[in-house]
Amino acid sequence: MLKNRKILQDLILTVLILYLAWLISSLLLPNTGVENNSALVFVLAVVIISSLTDGYFYGITASLVSTVLINWFFMYPYGKFNISLAGYPIAIISTLTCALVVCTLTARTKQHARMAEERERRTAELYEQNAILEKEKSAMELSRAKADIRSNILMSVSHDLRTPLTAISGAVSVILAQDPKEHFEGNLELIKGIREQSEWMSTLVENIISVAKLGGEGGELKLKAEIPDEIIESCVIKIRRLFPDAEIELDLTDDVVPVLADPILIRQVLQNLLENAIRHSQSEQPYRIMTRTCEKGLQFSISDHGKGLPGALMEEINSGTGVLMDTITDGDHRRGIGLSACQSILRAHNSRLQVSETAGGGTTFSFVLQIADIDS
Amino acid sequence: MSKHTILIVEDDDLIRKFMSRAVTDAGYRSVLAENASVCRMLFLSELPDLVLLDLGLPDDDGLNLLKEMKSIREDIPVIVVSARERENEKVRALDMGADDYVTKPFGIFELMARIRTALRHSDKIKGQPENSSSSVFVHKDLVMDLARHTVKLRGEEIHLTNREYRILELLFRHKGKVLTYSWLMQQIWGDFIPQDNTILRVNMTNIRKKLHESLEDPVYIKTELGVGYRMPEDED
Known part of the structure; x- marks a missing residue:
């Protein structure tokens, strides 16, 4: 369709320009006589035609037609063909050559333009593909990092589960094998041990569920406006049940500042940090939970006045790069996934765990949650 | 007063056994169901005073069971036992009329406290004629006088906004029971419930x-x- 139209257009153009050349030559002829410039006018016409049309066809046709027209109308004897004229073959050859040269040049220019266009398109395509590849590459790297973290967590978890399970099943076997009346006191101790071990396992499983929730198919967490005081209340009550003797001090903002959070997961973070402090820091003074508004949101901090953390570990936590495994240990050689679970949870909240020294000694963990807008 | 009968619906043998032990040690009569079909049968034949319902049952959704039991006996107290992985189910169960919940793993003291609260609550409702709503609520040092529209803490008046006053009234009226966000919002805003519950909170x-x-x-x-x-019961 488009091609036909182009052919028609070229044809009309050729005829029109030739007619124009004939018209101009006819006007010139009475004034100049034999020494007329019609040949030059027709050469000009052929050049124009050749440059405006596609391919060689129109140019060559126009040049042949021109020579015939020149011979017939504008060369003596007018109105007759005279091939024997001395200049005639030269006129034919020169117009033809003109047509050929101009057509070739035009074609080449057009081809160049087309090639340049093509090159541009290819570059754009290449660029696009490159961008896609980059994206895929970073996604792969991310998933590899995630897989690393997950396998590390799995390793640590199975170790952590096996220890209390061994203790529980061992203790139970001992109790069952003995005469309960004779060994009542000893059994009581074993049973208390069983309870302690199962509580430890329960915390561990909570952390596993939290981490699983983050890596779940659902993808992004749905963060909602939550009241920090409620999360802290819930955490403190839970800790009280596990550690009835722990002294916990609260220092919270006076205003109600809703934050964007998954409440259960943030409670888990607070609980892990408090549990770590209570179990490992050997802090003498009360543990403290504090909230303060800051530039980026609401800062939560949990501090103890215990023995502090080794510098290397603090650096690892602050850089946020390390997979916090095997780092915090206590006398039972338990490892725990508490800190790494905290980091994963906070990362899903666009936040990160920071650690510093408490004034006067001890450790302070902190993180910032974004403040939620509320329409009252 | 005769012994209360508690129907324990739980598919795990050991958990069912230890719950049953704890319940009988506390002086109640226990009836055990390991799945939904046994539960349906026992619910009709044993006329329990309270149901402990695990939501993850092998043969049916615990929520269906809850709906059925509540449609047969609206006033039956049901305490839902849920796992941490099923947080949403717990809230749905409460919205569907469950009276309370415990999350696994739960301590036996916690469970017994919840059972006592739920039973006391349902006995009180049964013992009272429907319209005997007293106009003064008391909880610890807090006194709410509906007739005078006042709230006093240790004898000193506390100024609440209208909405705050209504929220407190709802808590008093359903003392001991967990009131879910959506239920509270429904009560307070009616048809014009705001999109999220931040304002309530x-x-x-x-x-x-x-x-x-x-x-x-x-x-x-x-x-x-x-x-x-x-609003906690006086006991716990």
Whole structure:
């Protein structure tokens, strides 16, 4: 369709320009006589035609037609063909050559333009593909990092589960094998041990569920406006049940500042940090939970006045790069996934765990949650 | 008063056994069901006074069971036992009329306290004629007088906004029970429920500040994280 139209257009153009050349030559002829410039006018016409049309066809046709027209109308004897004229073959050859040269040049220019266009398109395509590849590459790297973290967590978890399970099943076997009346006191101790071990396992499983929730198919967490005081209340009550003797001090903002959070997961973070402090820091003074508004949101901090953390570990936590495994240990050689679970949870909240020294000694963990807008 | 009968619906053998032991040691009669079909049968034949319902049953959705039991006996107290992985189910169960919940793993003291509260609640409702709504509520040092429209803490009047007043009234009226966010919002805003529950929760926080509630040991309004609020029974 488009091609036909182009052919028609070229044809009309050729005829029109030739007619124009004939018209101009006819006007010139009475004034100049034999020494007329019609040949030059027709050469000009052929050049124009050749440059405006596609391919060689129109140019060559126009040049042949021109020579015939020149011979017939504008060369003596007018109105007759005279091939024997001395200049005639030269006129034919020169117009033809003109047509050929101009057509070739035009074609080449057009081809160049087309090639340049093509090159541009290819570059754009290449660029696009490159961008896609980059994206895929970073996604792969991310998933590899995630897989690393997950396998590390799995390793640590199975170790952590096996220890209390061994203790529980061992203790139970001992109790069952003995005469309960004779060994009542000893059994009581074993049973208390069983309870302690199962509580430890329960915390561990909570952390596993939290981490699983983050890596779940659902993808992004749905963060909602939550009241920090409620999360802290819930955490403190839970800790009280596990550690009835722990002294916990609260220092919270006076205003109600809703934050964007998954409440259960943030409670888990607070609980892990408090549990770590209570179990490992050997802090003498009360543990403290504090909230303060800051530039980026609401800062939560949990501090103890215990023995502090080794510098290397603090650096690892602050850089946020390390997979916090095997780092915090206590006398039972338990490892725990508490800190790494905290980091994963906070990362899903666009936040990160920071650690510093408490004034006067001890450790302070902190993180910032974004403040939620509320329409009252 | 005769022994209360408690129907325990739980598919795990060991958990069912230890719950049954704890319940009988506390002086109740226990009836055990390991799946939904046995539960349906026992619910009709044993006329339990309370149901402990695990939501993850092998043969049917615990929520269906809850709906059926509540449609047969609206006043039957049901305590839902849920796992942490099923947080949403717990809230749905409460919205569907469950009276309380415990999350696995739960301590036996916690479970027994919930059972006592739920039973006391249902006995009280049964013992009272429908319209005997007294106009003065008392909880610890807090007194709410509906006739005079006043709230007093240790004899001193506390100024609440209208909405805060209505929230506190709802908590008093359903003392001991967990009130979910969506239920509270329905009660207060009716058809014009706001999109999210932040406003309710800011109101709640303000009430608690006015009551000088301590976060470490709240006595008037307790937060049930991710679920709602509860005014604790006098006992716990």
